[in-house]
Amino acid sequence: MKPDSFRAALLAAPLALLVLLGAVAPLGALLRRGTGETEVAPALPRTLRVLRQWDGNSLPDDMAFEALAADLAALRAAGPAGAEAMARAAERLAADVPALREVLPGTAERAERTRTTRAAAILVADPAWGERESWVALRRAGQAMSGFHLLSAIGLRITAEGGLEDGPRGPHARALLARGLCAAVLAVLGCLVLAWPLARWIAEAPPRRAAILAALTVLPLFSGEAARAVGWAPLLGPGPEAGLVVTTLGLLPLMVLPIALVLHRAGPRLPRAAAALGLSPRKVFWRISLPLARRGIAVGCAVVFAQALGVFIAPGLLDPEAPLAAGALAVAARGGDWGQAGALAVWLLLPVLPAAFLLRRGLRG
Structure with a gap:
């Protein structure tokens, strides 16, 4: 070198x-939190070690029942910390088998009072442990990584046979993601329509005036998302439409500047020459101006789309009940459900990949 x-x-x-x-x-x-299983393994380590050797075709042997009884006894002996770990494990298991939400703490309490072998005590405490589905869900939830949170974020869950089924909140969860994606697309289209005349004005202005116009265009970015949302709230009122307007206007400079830069470098001579040769304004736009600005448009669309998907503050301030996936992500994060929050973030980031591909195609020579 x-x-x-x-x-x-x-x-x-x-x-x-x-x-x-x-x-x-x-x-x-985010990817680790969205694919990691952290609820069951810390609570039931002995049971999961035994279930690793289980074939899953029938009920496990007595060693699994003994291990479950030992784990539940250890959780009860741990006091409040054990109770919290048991509640988290029960909540996770209930996502696959709803009946297990009450079964796990109930089994821990009743098995301790049963005067028989520990394996029989588990069966006597609750008949749910006589079902293979309960043990399959327990073993699956104890893996280091799985697709549970990613599927749960879109309302799907894995059955005991390994297939997929729709959960009770499935349509609602997918509707949240679809609305967020549609809102981002609408923000891109709105920015593109508003940005074109302003970008042409900046590109065709003399250098001094162009610098002033560019500075004024960037000025809203320095005010911050929260300040813009609060300023627009009295004018627009609460609602998802207000959030879309604020997001579009806030991201407008990110669309204007790339287009203006590309048009400035291309210069106005080619469109003027085409117009002088008799080409109509509409054909000049579609055949000359738009192809000249394709790189700036690609960059602007990709950046605005990626930013619009992650906007939380403006919709949250203007409409606290905004039905967007971003709001669900914020609620999950505030509640400490990092698995759900990470999965939602992954689903929100996935649409950015086509935007990055668009950016790459637009910048290609």
Whole structure:
């Protein structure tokens, strides 16, 4: 490596490390939280060790019942911490088998009073442990990683046979994601329509005036999302339409500046020459101006779409009951349900991949 290249690499290393820590690491943490199982394994470690050797075709042997009794006894002996761990495990198991929400704590209480073998005590405490489905759900929830949270975020769950079925909140959960995606698409279209005349004005203005117009265009970004939302709230009132308007106007500079830059570099001579040769304004726009601005449009659409998917503050301030997936993510995070929050974040990030592909195609030479 040449000395100049080596020095350039050394200078760029801190920036690369910053990008790695600031972007890649949080995304990795979201993916880990969205695919990790952290509720059952800490509560029932002995049971899960035994179930690793179980074939899953029939009920497990007495060792599994003994291990479950030992785990439940240990949780009861741990006091409030054990009760909390048991409640989290029961809530997770209930997502696959709803009856297990009450079965796990009930079994722990009744099995302790049953004067028989520990394996029989578990069966006597609750007949749910005589069902293979209960043990399948317990073993599946005890894995290090699974698709439970990702499927739960869109209202699906895995059956004991390994198939998929729709949960009670399935249509509602998928509707939240669909509304968020539609809102982001509408924000992109709104920004694109509003940005084109302003971008052309900046691109065709003299340098001094263009600099002033560009500075005024960027000015709303410095006010902050919350300030814009509070300022628009008295004018628009609460509602999802108000949130969409605020989001569109707030992201407008991200669409205007890339288009204006591309149009400025291309210059106005080619559209003027086409018009002078008799091409109608509509054909000049579709055949000349729009292809010239394609890279700026691609960059603007990709950036606005990615930002619009992650906007929480404006819809939350203007409409606290806004039916968007972003609101569900915020509620899950505030409640400490990091698995659900991570899964929702993954689903919100997935549509950004086509936006990144659009950006790559737009920047291709």
